[in-house]
Amino acid sequence: MVNDVLLKDVEDALGRGPWRLRFAGHIETQFEADTQRQRSRNMVAAGLISAFIYNLFLINDFSFRPDAFTMAVALRAGVMLPVGLAILWQVHRGVSPPAREFLMACTVVCATVISCVILASSTAFYSYLDVFSFGLILVVGNIVYSLRFRYALASSVLSIVIASAFVVTYDPMPTDAKRLAIFTLLANAVFTLVANYRLERSERLSYLHVLREKLRAGHYLKDNEVLSQLSLTDPLTNLANRRQFDAELATRWREAVEKDAWIGLMVIDIDHFKAYNDHYGHPQGDDCLRQVARAMQLNSRTADLVVRFGGEEFVVLMAEASPEAADLEAERIRRSVEALEIPNAGLSPRAVVTVSVGVAVLPPADSMTAEDILCHADQALYQAKRRGRNRVWVANPDDVPIGDDPAGNVGRSAR
Numbered sequence: 001m002v003n004d005v006l007l008k009d010v011e012d013a014l015g016r017g018p019w020r021l022r023f024a025g026h027i028e029t030q031f032e033a034d035t036q037r038q039r040s041r042n043m044v045a046a047g048l049i050s051a052f053i054y055n056l057f058l059i060n061d062f063s064f065r066p067d068a069f070t071m072a073v074a075l076r077a078g079v080m081l082p083v084g085l086a087i088l089w090q091v092h093r094g095v096s097p098p099a100r101e102f103l104m105a106c107t108v109v110c111a112t113v114i115s116c117v118i119l120a121s122s123t124a125f126y127s128y129l130d131v132f133s134f135g136l137i138l139v140v141g142n143i144v145y146s147l148r149f150r151y152a153l154a155s156s157v158l159s160i161v162i163a164s165a166f167v168v169t170y171d172p173m174p175t176d177a178k179r180l181a182i183f184t185l186l187a188n189a190v191f192t193l194v195a196n197y198r199l200e201r202s203e204r205l206s207y208l209h210v211l212r213e214k215l216r217a218g219h220y221l222k223d224n225e226v227l228s229q230l231s232l233t234d235p236l237t238n239l240a241n242r243r244q245f246d247a248e249l250a251t252r253w254r255e256a257v258e259k260d261a262w263i264g265l266m267v268i269d270i271d272h273f274k275a276y277n278d279h280y281g282h283p284q285g286d287d288c289l290r291q292v293a294r295a296m297q298l299n300s301r302t303a304d305l306v307v308r309f310g311g312e313e314f315v316v317l318m319a320e321a322s323p324e325a326a327d328l329e330a331e332r333i334r335r336s337v338e339a340l341e342i343p344n345a346g347l348s349p350r351a352v353v354t355v356s357v358g359v360a361v362l363p364p365a366d367s368m369t370a371e372d373i374l375c376h377a378d379q380a381l382y383q384a385k386r387r388g389r390n391r392v393w394v395a396n397p398d399d400v401p402i403g404d405d406p407a408g409n410v411g412r413s414a415r
């Protein structure tokens with residue numbers, strides 16, 4: 001159900017205008033939850049590399065502005081580096097997505113401020129040339145960190161304002177160079193922001209596509225489970241159907257052969273059900289089948305497989321049964337149906353619905369097949385019917401199943 005709602009939201013998000021970045025409500029939350037770890041890891045790696053390169057610019061400071069070298073060391077290595085590392089540590093430990101973006105955006109603005117201060121503290125002739133490298137700071141924020149667009153935009157605007165204010169008031173710099181520097185910075189900001197937007201957009205779109213496929217796959221899986229369950233269940237009674245029985249009998253037969261265990265089977269048939277149907281009609285007949293099925297299910301063991309074999313005939317496949325236990329269980333089922341006291345006025349005014357049960361319990365021999373036990377149980381059912389119905393008849397496994405044998409050499413007990 002939750003997945004259905006999410007899938008619909010994902011479809012909606014995919015259908016929305018291509019310019020929008022943030023997702024609606026819980027998709028945004030899900031997106032952040034799914035990407036948070038990897039994004040933080042990438043940012044920390046990018047931050048470490050950027051910090052290293054930012055400090056490499058000390059070589060540049062040494063060559064271009066030796067008068068401010070000490071100041072540069074203090075600001076780059078003494079201020080920016082510890083602040084940057086502290087922020088990366090926080091991001092590595094895990095902070096909320098807005099805090100993560102804000103802190104990383106702060107490093108961009110901080111680096112711009114510190115670069116301006118270093119340049120301002122030097123009177124060296126070519127020192128101003130480094131203004132043209134300020135754009136690299138925006139490249140780091142907008143591309144290398146790939147800040148979320150709104151943070152990239154905010155940090156870019158702030159950095160440009162700070163750098164421009166510095167350039168305009170920086171006397172050693174020729175006016176033409178100032179104009180070119182500000183123009184270069186602006187162009188840099190525009191290009192990197194466009195790239196930043198497209199990166200975020202494509203990351204979000206890919207995420208939506210992957211999420212949609214995952215959710216759809218979940219649906220298919222669920223549908224398949226439902227279908228396979230349906231294909232194994234009788235729709236009227238919700239019991240296992242013949243198909244499930246065939247598969248289960250083969251498996252349990254194999255297991256019984258391997259473990260040298262006994263296997264048991266009951267075939268249960270409702271007595272005079274034609275009379276019931278003719279009298280009450282088919283829909284009520286269906287209702288009667290459901291009640292009988294429920295009684296059988298409630299009175300069998302959990303490990304047994306209760307099956308609607310077809311029409312008004314049922315089968316109970318018993319796990320590791322002994323003849324005595326099977327006999328008791330069959331009798332319990334027979335009594336439970338009788339106790340339902342479903343009138344069968346089609347038969348006689350005071351008659352109730354009953355069942356006859358044929359039971360076969362045997363150790364599978366090499367010469368036998370799984371079909372043989374069914375045959376034995378069928379023959380026992382036949383005997384139960386012949387002997388007046390509403391009774392249990394247990395087949396004698398030593399006997400060969402035969403037809404109408406009045407001596408009853410198929411069974412050994414009847415009630």
Ligand SMILES: Nc1nc2c(ncn2[C@@H]2O[C@H](COP(=O)(O)OP(=O)(O)OP(=O)(O)O)[C@@H](O)[C@H]2O)c(=O)[nH]1
Nearest residue numbers: 269270271272273274275277282283285286311312
């Ligand atoms: N309502 C309903 N009746 C069914 C269904 N399947 C089979 N039947 C009915 O079950 C009855 C089976 O009748 P018979 O095979 O003559 O057996 P019986 O009357 O129970 O007699 P005995 O088995 O000899 O006691 C028929 O009337 C079928 O129409 C079903 O799904 N729903």
